[in-house]
Structure formats: structure tokens, C-alpha cells
Amino acid sequence: xxxxxxxxxxxxxxxxxxxxxxxxxxxxxxxxxxxxxxxxxxxxxxxxxxxxxxxxxxxxxxxxxxxxxxxxxxxxxxxxxxxxxxxxxxxxxxxxxxxxxxxxxxxxxxxxxxxxxxxxxxxxxxxxxxxxxxxxxxxxxxxxxxxxxxxxxxxxxxxxxxxxxxxxxxxxxxxxxxxxxxxxxxxxxxxxxxxxxxxxxxxxxxxxxxxxxxxxxxxxxxxxxxxxxxxxxxxxxxxxxxxxxxxxxxxxxxxxxxxxxxxxxxxxxxxxxxxxxxxxxxxxxxxxxxxxxxxxxxxxxxxxxxxxxxxxxxxxxxxxxxxxxxxxxxxxxxxxxxxxxxxxxxxxxxxxxxxxxxxxxxxxxxxxxxxxxxxxxxxxxxxxxxxxxxxxxxxxxxxxxxxxxxxxxxxxxxxxxxxxxxxxxxxxxxxxxxxxxxxxxxxxxxxxxxxxxxxxxxxxxxxxxxxxxxxxxxxxxxxxxxxxxxxxxxxxxxxxxxxxxxxxxxxxxxxxxxxxxxxxxxxxxxxxxxxxxxxxxxxxxxxxxxxxxxxxxxxxxxxxxxxxxxxxxxxxxxxxxxxxxxxxxxxxxxxxxxxxxxxxxxxxxxxxxxxxxxxxxxxxxxxxxxxxxxxxxxxxxxxxxxxxxxxxxxxxxxxxxxxxxxxxxxxxxxxxxxxxxxxxxxxxxxxxxxxxxxxxxxxxxxxxxxxxxxxxxxxxxxxxxxxxxxxxxxxxxxxxxxxxxxxxxxxxxxxxxxxxxxxxxxxxxxxxx
Amino acid sequence: xxxxxxxxxxxxxxxxxxxxxxxxxxxxxxxxxxxxxxxxxxxxxxxxxxxxxxxxxxxxxxxxxxxxxxxxxxxxxxxxxxxxxxxxxxxxxxxxxxxxxxxxxxxxxxxxxxxxxxxxxxxxxxxxxxxxxxxx
Numbered sequence: 001x002x003x004x005x006x007x008x009x010x011x012x013x014x015x016x017x018x019x020x021x022x023x024x025x026x027x028x029x030x031x032x033x034x035x036x037x038x039x040x041x042x043x044x045x046x047x048x049x050x051x052x053x054x055x056x057x058x059x060x061x062x063x064x065x066x067x068x069x070x071x072x073x074x075x076x077x078x079x080x081x082x083x084x085x086x087x088x089x090x091x092x093x094x095x096x097x098x099x100x101x102x103x104x105x106x107x108x109x110x111x112x113x114x115x116x117x118x119x120x121x122x123x124x125x126x127x128x129x130x131x132x133x134x135x136x137x138x139x140x141x142x143x144x145x146x147x148x149x150x151x152x153x154x155x156x157x158x159x160x161x162x163x164x165x166x167x168x169x170x171x172x173x174x175x176x177x178x179x180x181x182x183x184x185x186x187x188x189x190x191x192x193x194x195x196x197x198x199x200x201x202x203x204x205x206x207x208x209x210x211x212x213x214x215x216x217x218x219x220x221x222x223x224x225x226x227x228x229x230x231x232x233x234x235x236x237x238x239x240x241x242x243x244x245x246x247x248x249x250x251x252x253x254x255x256x257x258x259x260x261x262x263x264x265x266x267x268x269x270x271x272x273x274x275x276x277x278x279x280x281x282x283x284x285x286x287x288x289x290x291x292x293x294x295x296x297x298x299x300x301x302x303x304x305x306x307x308x309x310x311x312x313x314x315x316x317x318x319x320x321x322x323x324x325x326x327x328x329x330x331x332x333x334x335x336x337x338x339x340x341x342x343x344x345x346x347x348x349x350x351x352x353x354x355x356x357x358x359x360x361x362x363x364x365x366x367x368x369x370x371x372x373x374x375x376x377x378x379x380x381x382x383x384x385x386x387x388x389x390x391x392x393x394x395x396x397x398x399x400x401x402x403x404x405x406x407x408x409x410x411x412x413x414x415x416x417x418x419x420x421x422x423x424x425x426x427x428x429x430x431x432x433x434x435x436x437x438x439x440x441x442x443x444x445x446x447x448x449x450x451x452x453x454x455x456x457x458x459x460x461x462x463x464x465x466x467x468x469x470x471x472x473x474x475x476x477x478x479x480x481x482x483x484x485x486x487x488x489x490x491x492x493x494x495x496x497x498x499x500x501x502x503x504x505x506x507x508x509x510x511x512x513x514x515x516x517x518x519x520x521x522x523x524x525x526x527x528x529x530x531x532x533x534x535x536x537x538x539x540x541x542x543x544x545x546x547x548x549x550x551x552x553x554x555x556x557x558x559x560x561x562x563x564x565x566x567x568x569x570x571x572x573x574x575x576x577x578x579x580x581x582x583x584x585x586x587x588x589x590x591x592x593x594x595x596x597x598x599x600x601x602x603x604x605x606x607x608x609x610x611x612x613x614x615x616x617x618x619x620x621x622x623x624x625x626x627x628x629x630x631x632x633x634x635x636x637x638x639x640x641x642x643x644x645x646x647x648x649x650x651x652x653x654x655x656x657x658x659x660x661x662x663x664x665x666x667x668x669x670x671x672x673x674x675x676x677x678x679x680x681x682x683x684x685x686x687x688x689x690x691x692x693x694x695x696x697x698x699x700x701x702x703x704x705x706x707x708x709x710x711x712x713x714x715x716x717x718x719x720x721x722x723x724x725x726x727x728x729x730x731x732x733x734x735x736x737x738x739x740x741x742x743x744x745x746x747x748x749x750x751x752x753x754x755x756x757x758x759x760x761x762x763x764x765x766x767x768x769x
Numbered sequence: 770x771x772x773x774x775x776x777x778x779x780x781x782x783x784x785x786x787x788x789x790x791x792x793x794x795x796x797x798x799x800x801x802x803x804x805x806x807x808x809x810x811x812x813x814x815x816x817x818x819x820x821x822x823x824x825x826x827x828x829x830x831x832x833x834x835x836x837x838x839x840x841x842x843x844x845x846x847x848x849x850x851x852x853x854x855x856x857x858x859x860x861x862x863x864x865x866x867x868x869x870x871x872x873x874x875x876x877x878x879x880x881x882x883x884x885x886x887x888x889x890x891x892x893x894x895x896x897x898x899x900x901x902x903x904x905x
Contacts, residue, residue, distance in 0.1 A: 645801035646801045646802070646803065646806070649793075649801060649802070649806045650805060650806050650809065653806060653809035653810055653813060654809060656813055657809065657812060657813065657816065657894055657898070660816055660898060661897065661898060661901070664898065664901045664902050665901060722863070723863050723879065724798070724863065724865055724875060724877065724879075725798040725799060725879070726798070726799040726800070727797060727798055727799055727800055727801060727802070727803070729801075729803075730797045730798055730802070730803040730883075731798065731879075733803060733805070734797075734798075734803070734804070734879045734882045734883050734886070735861070735863055735879050738850065738861050738879075738882060739850075739861065741882075741886060742846055742847070742850060742882075745842070745843060745846060745885070745886055745889040745890075746843065748889060748890070748893045749839045749843060749889060749892070749893060751893065751897070752836070752839060752892065752893040752896040752897055753836075753839075753896075755896065755897045755900055755901070756836060756896055756897075756900050759900045759901065759904045760900060760904075
């Protein structure tokens with residue numbers, strides 16, 4: 001299974017050197033990548049349906065428990081088929097949609113990256129691997145939303161989407177790590193066995209809450225939903241693929257995946273029911289006021305995601321079955337409607353439904369696709385949507401609680417609005433009189449209208465044989481979510497019962513709502529006026545506060561003067577060390593351990609003091625540099641006295657070179673002109689003395705502590721035996737800690753390159769613009 | 770700096786110091802020394818020469834830009850890190866010749882690593898100092 005993830009990643013990186021090549025007619029190879037993967041997963045259907053789960057393990061960082069663990073069960077397979085299947089359609093569609101676009105290669109690079117990441121999310125059997133792919137989907141989504149990077153709105157939407165999903169990802173990581181540490185495993189299939197430990201742990205609400213935040217931000221649940229309508233700035237194939245059919249369902253996938261591990265507790269069920277319930281009704285009502293086709297679809301997608309969350313929250317067997325079917329239902333009709341919208345936008349250059357009408361005369365096959373999708377979304381009998389809606393009502397009606405009635409009313413209300421929204425997007429642009437300015441429109445290439453048509457037809461085909469489809473795609477998925485056998489059998493006809501009546505009522509009410517609800521710009525403006533209390537407004541306000549804080553912080557702390565940075569760093573270190581010293585109690589000095597002072601030690605301490613005095617008082621830069629190097633040489637002498645020849649040699653040469661360097665630089669500087677004020681000098685003196693005193697105290701304290709010689713003994717004993725060297729210092733540098741040295745040399749090289757490029761490659765004043 | 774004494778002395782000091790730096794590099798595994806100090810001493814040799822004869826003339830002796838020593842050094846170090854992997858050992862495993870070679874002594878992958886460090890240090894120090902001193 002790893003290869004299915006890698007195929008996209010590798011192709012995506014190959015597009016960097018071969019981008020030009022793929023812009024030619026060779027672009028036809030691109031759609032066959034998802035097709036190939038789709039066929040691969042189709043071939044797995046029969047074995048997964050009979051209950052076999054494929055497992056693959058590839059070590060990555062085994063010491064941290066982070067590995068490429070993949071597992072293909074019913075739920076993973078359902079999503080993998082959606083990702084590659086709808087992906088195939090999108091790739092054919094997108095290839096025509098973006099034909100001749102200057103960033104054609106880039107677009108498909110991002111799209112392939114996304115597809116691989118998404119496959120990684122749904123196949124991962126290790127929560128850390130899952131998280132990594134999860135973040136990759138956010139990143140590729142960011143690039144795709146901001147694809148039209150010359151448009152300010154696109155960039156803004158991309159950043160909003162990335163911040164919301166990124167913050168969610170951050171919480172998710174915290175939650176997953178907590179969960180993994182409590183259960184002592186990162187492997188999802190093992191977590192299920194430790195369910196008792198996990199749900200009885202005192203931190204359960206905390207890490208479940210964190211995981212919820214991750215899932216809600218990704219799946220656009222209230223109050224984080226607003227990034228999704230913004231994400232519609234992306235090219236339409238992206239909206240169809242990422243922001244309706246696959247990526248936004250990653251949060252749903254996560255919740256479904258964790259249902260058998262964390263689910264079925266009051267906290268889990270009620271949170272999901274409340275959040276999902278609010279989201280589905282809020283977004284469904286919102287969608288009725290939109291006039292932008294993509295806006296309608298965005299809000300109805302949010303509403304559908306709300307329904308899924310809500311169903312997972314109900315947690316009963318019926319609800320899980322309904323969720324597993326509705327995922328497929330929604331992906332089919334929503335991707336179709338988005339692709340149709342894309343065609344309309346591509347041909348008419350508008351998405352305003354108050355202007356669009358009568359397009360069936362010029363875009364007939366597109367109309368058929370849209371109609372089929374709208375009918376499936378409305379839940380007309382014999383469509384797949386009908387089955388989905390039935391199951392939802394079944395789940396709410398049979399909820400063993402006094403709430404059943406209220407939940408059903410909520411579901412009916414949401415679905416009524418969704419029926420209307422589906423008709424607004426799928427039917428309204430095609431009916432009525434064709435405006436004259438659209439008469440010249442002609443049908444695009446079949447590669448654009450065929451994918452939505454196929455998906456639309458599938459919605460009907462699946463609806464006519466739900467039993468078979470359910471067994472193939474949804475049965476095992478529902479089992480994986482439920483954690484036990486669900487014995488799911490879908491039927492076209494359930495008999496004449498309450499569910500059927502509700503379903504027909506929804507259809508009728510939705511149709512009436514569609515006929516009487518005339519969306520207009522005026523209405524939209526009226527709704528927009530409520531924006532001041534919307535979660536979007538509040539969260540963006542908070543974000544701007546953070547921005548203001550960071551600007552103020554940067555301006556105040558980072559003033560750009562080296563001396564002020566030094567001052568702050570040293571004062572901070574002093575406070576920290578002094579606090580620690582104060583905590584650790586009185587300092588005792590063990591005079592026994594101190595070696596006697598010799599006359600030559602006294603001599604060079606006096607030299608040191610003299611040099612320091614010169615540095616502080618001199619008015620010449622050169623004198624201060626020379627004095628500094630005197631101090632350096634004195635320290636070398638200390639190393640020599642206490643038998644550290646390697647250190648002494650290095651210090652000596654470094655000091656020489658630093659002095660040369662200083663002289664070279666200072667030579668070009670003007671003499672001292674401004675001297676610090678008296679007050680500043682006194683302040684600096686106090687800070688410097690304080691630092692010296694604290695370090696001295698620490699040194700004395702260290703002497704008093706019992707010393708452990710374990711490490712030096714190890715190196716002493718092993719440097720010749722293991723590394724054939726007698727000079728322990730050198731052996732540590734080139735052998736025991738060789739990797740450190742390696743990267744230190746890299747750092748040195750970067751420093752040299754920095755100096756070189758700063759000085760040599762300076763812009764000429766004419767190039768500075 | 771135009772000083773006859775310094776110019777004459779540096780002409781002889783350059784090879785002697787370079788030899789000394791190489792000596793430090795080779796003996797590093799057994800006695801005080803090593804690639805880092807060796808590299809610093811070698812750089813000092815060139816810096817001394819540049820003081821006496823001017824940086825342009827030192828650059829002429831060097832022929833190639835000191836910057837080009839950096840990738841060579843990093844490459845040698847990296848190779849000595851990776852080389853044991855060809856033999857199926859973990860990276861950085863010390864590999865040694867059985868018999869010592871006259872004058873040089875034992876030769877192993879650690880020595881090549883140190884040679885890399887030596888070259889990088891010379892490259893870095895001379896790049897920084899010479900770019901600054903040649904900058905007007």
C-alpha cells in the first residue's frame with residue numbers, strides 16, 4: 001500500500017524538473033495515475049468485503065514508535081476508493097479546465113501531493129503517520145486555495161484556511177500524543193484493545209477535546225466552518241475534490257476511525273451531536289441565502305459534514321450505517337454539482353444564480369448530470385440519496401431517548417433546506433429562458449462534462465441496487481466504525497412506514513422552499529449584516545489582536561542593536577541563574593578541594609585585570625581589540641596550566657585569527673564618537689559584575705557537589721579500544737561525537753557563505769530599485 | 770604592510786607552518802592536535818603571508834578561491850561518514866587498515882573525516898578574512 005502513497009508523491013516531485021514537458025500533450029498521462037490507483041483498490045474490494053484486512057509495516061523511526069504502518073479495512077477502502085475514483089474524474093476534468101494555464105504543472109503537482117497525503121491519512125495505522133499526512137493535506141490545500149496567487153482574496157483565504165486547519169492540527173497532535181502515551185502504543189488497531197484503559201483515564205476529556213478540535217477545524221464544523229466558503233477561491237476542480245469530496249471529510253474519517261476507540265461515552269456522543277446538529281442546521285439555512293453557486297455548494301457541504309458528525313454522535317448501529325452510506329452519497333452528488341458549477345463558470349464567466357437561466361439548451365449533457373445530482377441530493381426514490389436520507393431518519397427516529405422527536409425534526413429541517421439548495425445549484429441555472437448573452441455558449445470538451453455525468457449516473461445506478469453497493473462499499477466500512485458486525489443490508493423499499501412519509505415530506509417541503517425562496521443580492525446583504533456576531537468575525541478579530549501583539553513585541557524587543565540584545569540575554573540569564581541558586585539553598589565552599597595558588601597564577605590574573613581595565617577605559621578601538629586578545633591568551637595559559645593542550649592550542653589560534661578579523665573590520669570603521677551616558681555605563685557595570693559573581697558562585701557550588709566521572713571514564717577506557725585513538729579529545733570529536741562535528745563544519749560553512757554573499761554579492765545601487 | 774623582515778620571514782614561514790599544520794592534523798588521533806587546530810594553523814600561515822605580501826598575492830599562491838575548499842572538505846567528511854554503509858555497517862563506523870603506514874601511522878576513516886574538517890576550516894577562515902580584507 002505504501003506504493004500507492006508514493007506514486008503520487010514521486011510523480012509530484014518529478015513535475016519540478018519535467019514541468020514543461022507535462023504542459024504539452026503528454027499531460028494525458030496525469031489522469032491515469034489516479035485511475036491506476038483506483039483499479040488497484042477496486043481489486044482489493046472482494047477480499048476486504050470478506051473481512052480480510054491488509055497490514056503493512058515499514059520501519060521509519062522504530063525507537064520512537066513512529067513507523068509507516070498501513071492497514072486497509074472497510075473504512076480505509078471506502079475512502080481510498082473515493083479519493084482515487086473521484087480523483088480520476090477530477091484529473092480528467094482539471095486537465096481540460098486548466099488547459100494552457102501557465103501554472104498547469106504546478107497545479108497537478110499540488111493535486112498529486114494532496115492525493116498521496118489523503119491516501120496516507122486514510123491508510124495510516126499509526127497515529128503519528130496519520131498526523132503527518134494530515135498536515136500534508138492542509139499544506140497542499142493551502143497551495144491550491146492560493147493557486148491564483150495574484151489575487152489578494154485568494155491569498156487571504158488560503159492563509160485563513162491554513163491557520164484554522166493548522167491550529168486544529170496542532171491541537172490534534174497534542175491529543176494524539178497524549179492518547180498514545182496513555183495507551184502506550186501509537187498503532188490504531190492496538191488502541192482498540194486498550195479502550196478500557198483509555199476511556200477510564202482521568203485525562204479522557206482533555207485529549208478527546210483536543211482531537212475534536214482537530215477534526216472540527218478540518219471538517220469545517222461550527223464555529224470553525226468559515227474557512228470553507230473562503231476556500232472556494234480555489235479553481236473549481238479543487239473545490240470539487242478537496243473541499244467537498246475528500247479533504248474536508250478527513251475530520252469525519254478521524255472521528256469515524258476513533259469511534260471504536262474513544263466513542264460511546266456521554267462526552268463523545270453529546271459533543272458530536274451538539275456540534276454536528278448546530279453545524280448542519282446553521283449551514284443549511286445559510287446556503288439558502290447565497291447567490292454564488294459555489295457559495296451555495298460550500299454551505300451545503302458544511303451542512304452535510306454536520307450531518308455526518310451528528311450521525312457519528314448518535315453512535316447507534318443505525319446511525320453508523322447511515323453515516324457510512326451518506327459519505328458516499330454526498331461525495332457523488334456534491335462532486336458532480338461542483339464540476340457542473342465549474343463548467344458553467346468556465347463557459348459563462350459568472351456563478352451568480354440570479355443571472356443564470358436556461359442553460360439546458362446549450363449545455364444539455366451538463367444539465368443531465370446536474371439534474372441527476374440534484375435529485376440524488378433531494379433524495380428522490382430510486383436515487384442513492386433516497387437510501388441515504390432514509391437511513392438518517394431511521395437513525396434519528398430509533399434513537400432510544402426522549403429526544404428522538406426533536407432530533408428527527410432537526411434532521412428534516414436540515415434536509416429540507418438541503419433539497420432546496422441542491423435544486424438551486426443543480427436545476428435553477430438550467431431552467432427558464434436563456435438570456436441572449438449566453439446563446440453563443442457551446443459545449444466544452446467531453447473530458448469536462450463526462451466525469452460529472454458519470455458520477456451523476458452512478459448516483460442513480462447505486463440507488464437502484466443499494467443491496468449490492470452496500471455490501472461492496474459500505475458494509476465493512478460501517479463495521480470498522482461500529483467496531484462490531486453491523487449486519488447491514490440496504491434495500492430500495494422499506495415498506496410504507498414513517499421513514500418513507502418523512503422522506504416524501506422533506507422532498508415536497510424542499511421543492512416548495514426552492515420555488516418560493518428567491519435568493520437575491522438584497523437578501524444576501526441583509527444576512528451579511530449579522531456578520532458582526534458570526535464566529536468568523538470573532539475569530540478574525542482575535543487573529544488581528546495576535547498580529548498586533550506580535551508587531552508590538554517585535555518593535556519593542558528586537559530593536560536591532562547588538563548591545564541591547566546582549567543586555568537582554570545576559571539579564572535574563574542572570575535572573576534565571578540567580579533564582580535557581582537561591583532555590584538550591586546556601587552555598588558552601590570546600591576549601592580543601594581548592595588547589596593552592598601559585599605566584600604565576602597571581603601574575604596572569606593581574607594581567608587579566610589590567611586588560612579588562614584597559615578595555616573599559618580606552619578610547620581607541622584598536623586598544624580594546626588588543627586587550628581582548630590579551631585576555632584570550634591568558635585563558636590559553638590557564639588551559640596550559642591545567643593540562644588541556646588541545647584546548648589551549650585551539651584557543652590560541654582562534655584568538656589570533658579573531659584579532660586579525662577584528663582589525664580588518666575595525667580598520668574600516670570610524671573612531672569612537674558617541675560614548676554611552678554615565679547612567680548606562682553604571683547599569684552595564686552592574687549587569688556585568690552580577691554575571692561574574694553568579695558564574696563564580698556556580699563554579700564554587702559545582703566544586704562542592706560530588707562529581708561523577710562516568711562519562712569521562714567511558715571515553716578514557718574506550719577511546720583506544722573502540723576507536724584506536726590515544727587522544728581522547730580528538731577521538732570524541734572525530735568518532736564518538738562525529739556527527740556533531742560534521743554538522744558543526746556545515747554551520748561554519750554556512751557562516752562563511754553568509755559573509756561571502758553579504759559582502760561580495762551586494763546589490764548595486766541601481767539594482768536596489 | 771611593507772616590511773622587508775616580515776616579507777622574507779613569511780616566505781619561509783608559510784611552508785613551515787603548513788607542514789606543521791599537517792603534522793598537527795596527522796598526529797591528532799594520538800597526541801594533542803587534530804583537523805580543527807591544524808586547519809587554523811594553516812589559515813594563520815596564509816594570513817601571515819597576506820599581511821606581508823598583500824591579500825592579492827596570497828590569493829595568487831592559492832590559485833583557487835578558498836571558498837572552493839569548503840565543498841571539497843565537506844565532501845570528504847561526508848564520504849567518510851557514508852563509506853562504512855557500503856560495507857553494510859552503520860554510518861560513521863571506524864574502518865582501519867590493518868598495518869600502519871610508515872611516517873603517517875595508522876590510517877582509518879577517522880583520519881579522512883579529520884582531513885575534511887581541516888579543509889573546511891581553512892576554507893571558512895580564509896573566505897571570511899579575505900572577503901573582508903579585499904572589500905573596498
